[in-house]
Amino acid sequence: MRVVACAVALLLVGLAAGEARPCTRIGSIPADCEMRVVVCAPPAADSPARVTLLSLVLMKQPWARSAASLAPDRLASIVHEEDEHVLLPAEPVTAWRGFARDPGRQPMPNHPAWSPDGRWFAYWAAGDEPGPRVALIDARRPDAAAAPVRLPAGVVPTWFVWTPRADALVVVSTDRRVWRVTAGSGEVRPLDVARPIVNLVAPHDPLADGAGTDVVAFLGDDRELWLLDVEDGRLRPLGLPDSVTGVEFSHDQRRLLVNYRRPLPGPDGARLFGLVLIDLDPVRRGSPATVEMLHEDADVHTEWFSPDDRLALWATPEQVIVRDLSRPDAASRVLLRAGAGEEVTGAAFDRAGARVAITAGARLLVHDLAAGSTVEWARLDEPGDVEAFAAEPAWDGEQVRASVFARPHPPRWSPPGGAPDPSMGRPRR
Numbered sequence: 001m002r003v004v005a006c007a008v009a010l011l012l013v014g015l016a017a018g019e020a021r022p023c024t025r026i027g028s029i030p031a032d033c034e035m036r037v038v039v040c041a042p043p044a045a046d047s048p049a050r051v052t053l054l055s056l057v058l059m060k061q062p063w064a065r066s067a068a069s070l071a072p073d074r075l076a077s078i079v080h081e082e083d084e085h086v087l088l089p090a091e092p093v094t095a096w097r098g099f100a101r102d103p104g105r106q107p108m109p110n111h112p113a114w115s116p117d118g119r120w121f122a123y124w125a126a127g128d129e130p131g132p133r134v135a136l137i138d139a140r141r142p143d144a145a146a147a148p149v150r151l152p153a154g155v156v157p158t159w160f161v162w163t164p165r166a167d168a169l170v171v172v173s174t175d176r177r178v179w180r181v182t183a184g185s186g187e188v189r190p191l192d193v194a195r196p197i198v199n200l201v202a203p204h205d206p207l208a209d210g211a212g213t214d215v216v217a218f219l220g221d222d223r224e225l226w227l228l229d230v231e232d233g234r235l236r237p238l239g240l241p242d243s244v245t246g247v248e249f250s251h252d253q254r255r256l257l258v259n260y261r262r263p264l265p266g267p268d269g270a271r272l273f274g275l276v277l278i279d280l281d282p283v284r285r286g287s288p289a290t291v292e293m294l295h296e297d298a299d300v301h302t303e304w305f306s307p308d309d310r311l312a313l314w315a316t317p318e319q320v321i322v323r324d325l326s327r328p329d330a331a332s333r334v335l336l337r338a339g340a341g342e343e344v345t346g347a348a349f350d351r352a353g354a355r356v357a358i359t360a361g362a363r364l365l366v367h368d369l370a371a372g373s374t375v376e377w378a379r380l381d382e383p384g385d386v387e388a389f390a391a392e393p394a395w396d397g398e399q400v401r402a403s404v405f406a407r408p409h410p411p412r413w414s415p416p417g418g419a420p421d422p423s424m425g426r427p428r429r
Contacts, residue, residue, distance in 0.1 A: 029405050035059050036404040037068045039396055040364055040378050049364075049378040055086075059405075068403065070394055071139060072204065073118030078137075085112065085123055087137055116206045117166040120183050122149075132157050134171065136183065149181050151188060161202035163230045164213050164253065170230050172197050180230070192233040195219050200228065203249040212284055216256070218242045225258075227283055238278070238289050240266060246300070250309045254280055257294075257303040257312060266291055275300050275314050277325070294323060295332065302346055306353035313356065317343035320358055322369070335367045336360065336374055345391040348400075357393040357400045364390060364402060380404045 035057045043049040055068065069078045078085050112123035118139065125135035125146060134149040134157050149169065151157060159172040169181040176196030181188050202215040217228035217235065225238040225247075246259035256278040266272040274297045279290035295314060302315040310326045319337045324330040335356060338344050342361025349356055356367045358374075362381035367374045380402060381388035388406035395401075 029059070033059050033405050033407045036406065038380055038402055038404055040380070040400050040402065042366075042398060043375075043377055051378050051380060054401075068392075068401070069112065069114060069121075070396075070401070071114050071118035071121075072116055072206075078112070078114075078121055085121070085137070087121070087139065113160065113162060115162045115166040115183065116164065116204060119166070120162070120169075122160055122162070122169050134160055134169070136169070138184075147186060149188075150186060151179060151181075155179065159199040161200045161215055164203050164205075164207040164215070166206060168230075170200060170202070170215065172199055178228075178230075178233070191230065193228065193235065194233070195226075195235060197228070201247040201249075202230075203253050205249070205251050205253070208252045208254075212253070212280075214253070214280075214284075216247050227280070236283055236286075238283060240276075240278070240289065240291075241272065246303050248304050250305045251307060252309055255305075255309070256280060257305070257314070259300050259303055261298050274298070275303055275312075277312065295321065304349075306349050307351060308353055311349075311353065313347055313349065315344045315347050315358075320344055320347050320356065320367070322356070335369075336365065339363075343389070345389060346393050346402075348393045348395060350395045357395060357402075359390040359393045359402055362388045362390055362404070364393065364400060366400070381406060382408060384408050384410070 036053060037055040039052050039054060041050040041052075071077065078087055112121065114121050121137040121139060122134060123137070125133045125148065135146040136149065137146050138144055149157070149171065151171065151173070155177075156174040157171045158174055161170050162168070163170060163180075167183055169183065170191070171179045171181060173179065176198060178191040178193050178197050179188055180191050196219065198218045200215045200217055207213065212227075212229060213231045214227045214229055216238075217226045219226055219242070223242050225240045225242045225244070227236040227238060228234070229236075240258065241260075241264040243260070243262065243264060244258050245261045246257070248257040250256070258276045258278055260272045260274060260276065263271055263273040266276075270291060272291070272293075274293065275295040277292040277294050279292075283289050294312060297316055299316040299318075300314050301317070302313070304313055305311065306313065310324065312323050312325055314321055317338065320335045321332050322335055323332045335347075336344065336358055338360050342363070344358065344360045346359045347356050354369055356369065358365045358367060359380075362379050362385075364377045364380055365374050366377055377400070380390040381404070385406045385408050388404060390402045390404050392403040393400050
């Protein structure tokens with residue numbers, strides 16, 4: 001069941017291109033909660049921050065870890081609902097278009113995915129035939145129907161990522177083969193890969209100058225990470241164990257942040273535990289990967305690079321940390337420690353890499369890296385919420401968009417197409 005405030009749809013489109021995406025992993029979403037999408041305008045000297053509600057969905061069971069996904073080019077957004085994805089395109093700004101999904105067919109934890117250029121959105125779709133089904137939405141043609149991915153008979157998809165060129169979807173099937181599906185034409189061809197593949201992790205940015213067309217491949221037979229070239233199927237070993245909880249490419253696609261939740265042996269017997277920085281340049285030259293430990297902690301849940309790749313940012317439930325990768329002697333710096341009774345759930349650089357938006361408990365905070373100061377912009381919970389926490393902060397120009405998971409009392413629901421509660425979307429401290 002959904003409540004959508006179409007009058008404020010302009011806030012979700014026409015956003016600045018090139019901003020870094022959110023990268024949050026949330027572990028404890030309560031059942032029977034509201035999943036809200038909110039946008040927060042910065043406070044001024046004489047007025048508090050304004051928080052505007054864009055969408056509200058009832059979650060009977062936790063089936064999504066993000067209330068919405070902004071396209072990389074910031075010209076469209078997908079709001080996630082239990083039985084459909086809702087596309088809000090740039091034009092017309094008030095047109096919400098639903099595309100049916102089937103959460104029962106979605107092989108978790110693989111999530112729907114935007115192509116790096118922001119044109120295509122791939123998701124697990126509903127359909128009459130049995131088994132998982134993948135479909136594509138063309139965000140530049142919001143009136144067009146979703147295009148099903150038609151794999152050969154007997155091929156059952158289990159995973160998908162986009163190529164760094166954003167020209168094809170790479171699909172892994174139950175028999176651990178890999179298939180390329182050309183966006184637009186729907187042409188399908190097998191990728192000749194010498195080893196069986198379990199799943200893949202791809203860059204989220206368009207192909208950088210001089211970068212390889214690689215994704216990270218998980219091979220089920222030897223439990224190691226490899227680089228897979230999605231153009232020709234070539235595999236190159238990283239020499240790293242694959243029991244990871246997070247892999248993030250740098251924007252220039254020359255480095256990786258890899259998150260290990262338990263100690264594992266790495267190259268030359270080195271102990272890998274927590275957040276690890278991997279240099280991919282030696283691997284592409286045929287040499288072993290260069291590995292550097294950044295943070296030994298089992299609870300790292302967010303890891304990503306600044307827009308210029310100079311800084312690495314990560315978070316644990318207790319704190320947000322940044323490190324200057326351009327200075328070998330630089331020490332890690334704590335930006336924020338969580339307050340009593342709250343946990344840090346996410347963080348995101350702005351477009352310039354000068355500020356970091358942080359969600360901790362129900363609070364939205366912004367840290368200025370140059371000044372070294374943190375300001376609480378707003379609380380994102382509502383009066384009457386029994387419990388609430390925010391997550392997935394993402395910069396929307398000078399505003400910040402976030403997901404909020406809350407259990408209000410009493411619940412507030414409207415019938416499909418009904419008007420939002422008049423208390424929603426009001427300015428509040």
